[in-house]
Amino acid sequence: MDPVDPVTEEKPAFVEPGSPWIAPGHSYGSVSDRIAGVVLGRTRKGWIFGFAIAFFLFLVLNYGITMLFFVGVGKFGINIPVAWAFAITNFVWWIGIGHAGTLISAFLLLMRQKWRTSINRFAEAMTIFAVACAGMFPLIHMGRPWLFYWLFPYPDTMGVWPQFRSPLVWDVFAVSTYFTVSLLFWYVGLVPDLATLRDKAKNKLAKVAYGFFSMGWRGSVKHWRRHEVASLLLAGIATPLVVSVHTVVSFDFTIAIVPGWHSTIFPPYFVAGAIYSGFAMVIMLAIPLRKWFHLEDFITIRHLNNMGKLLLATGMIVTYSYVMEAFMAFYSADKFESYMMLNRMTGPYAIVFWTLIACNIAIPMTFLWSYRIRTNTVALFLIAGVAQVGMWLERFVIIVTSLHRDFVPSSWGQFYPTPTDWEVLFGSLGLFFCLFYLFARLLPSISIFEMRDLVHKTAEEAGVIAGAAE
Amino acid sequence: MAKHPIYGLMAEFDNTHDLVAAAHRVREEGYRQIDAYTPFPVEGLEETVGFRLPLLPIITFIGGLTGCIGGFILQYWPNVIGYPLDIGGKPYDSWPSFIPITFELTILGAALFCVFGMFFLCGLPMPYHPVFNVPRFKLASHDRFFLCIKSKDPKFSLDETKRFLEGLNAREVSIVPV
Structure with a gap:
């Protein structure tokens, strides 16, 4: 009854050179050991250092929110006419970042794109953490955050209900459904990998914890069949969900009559922007992750090239939306609409607008066409970072420049961010990266069982092993 | 049906090809209470374990x-x-x-x-299952493929079934205690 040491077992190499999505020489066992090794190995100094920085920012968030709750929303720079500013910008930005994760895990699964295998797990984790960050903002932006539960329909003693015709209530349902479904999808995918970790763990606590969460998964044929069907069904329902969530977020604006918000282009425009910033974030997470944890065999240059192409494609949709938005503003012959656009381009926030154009259109759309840049990790990382900043600025421009000058010049005003605004913005990055650091340390960042399946399919296609059908 | 103090017999295979071939042979031999355990979804096994259209x-x-x-x-x-x-x-x-x-x-x-x-x-969560009593079963989540004939199968007989499984190109056949 001695424990079996998988490492000493013989490992037939299954992946031949020249296979598209995984480095040659890998077998079922080697992919399992490599990915699980990141989790079960020792904590590295670099991890502690990175986590410490993220945790510091998280403390900044706590400080900002504590002061906010203590004093009130006046700690933000918001006032009439600009009652929505950083908090809602952050909300839209974070939730948009989440969208790429669901798109990779659900849409690319339905499209049978094999290259999603090595990026879907951490992209899904990114979704969950980004939605968690996003969900915080509408709550802390409320005047009386301790009454947040009034948004939910519950039978209270007064018999009153939320206003179901309001997009703000739709938002509550959309975001909470999105969070729940993303979490379930992620967990379903994790269960077989948790079983792998349970079987590999040497540490007693790790054994118990992974054993508890893997729920006794034993990889039976029936389990796998149901697991596959469940994954496909979840992918099928998550794909329309992801489109609906940012559509509902855009309704928060379009249902209002404010010039610059009241526009039918918003739902597709917001969804495209969400996916654009989401892919930028996936790239920004993938590049350090593969380098620091030595996962270059699985997240190959070809993966980065593909993600760069997707960034380019969604960026072009975003560009088209900007052009159409500006065109429609002038073509409408509505003087408030056309003034809004002119004010964006030449008014007090013109610098923000032109920075956004540079970050979202000029820089990525110039460089991403080049194969050499898409396959250069440093350049791709920087471009993704620029696009990320650009997408934040886009939401800021949409929200603030539309609100600060509406119909009546006597009610115009300016918005200036306060220290609390910045603390909460950078603090939310801290929260996100804290969660992501913990995830990368405690759970497999790449789906292990899907990588084994990829090894199998790759070997089968190359004729290294006989197909199951024979 | 005689009551056995064991859950069944577990055969270990190196690759999917051997496992699928063995599962088909076991099915042809008349065994019905069987299950296979693999580190990733393997095609062509559902019919051998009698799995119908999923609910x-x-x-x-x-x-x-x-x-x-x-x-x-x-x-x-x-x-x-x-x-x-x-x-x-x-x-x-x-x-x-x-x-x-x-x-x-x-x-x-x-x-x-x-x-x-x-x-x-x-049937999850299931905190205990007899298959985990086989020490080598750890590898079912790594790179090995297992086929189990349960003792509740009417055709099950410890010696005969064991001999039969060993003849199927199995790497190892072990008893699964309850």
């Missing part, structure tokens, strides 16, 4: 339908029956503005039923 799509559909109807009623009832309020002269039953929440709750219902339905059908 899961139906469960998911029921969940979606429940969410859809429940979601609409959740909005219809307060606005039309429970506490009707005239807001800007809009009709009480302004159903188009109820669509987004109805849609979201449809998705939520379908997803919850799908995931919990899957775990329920798989």
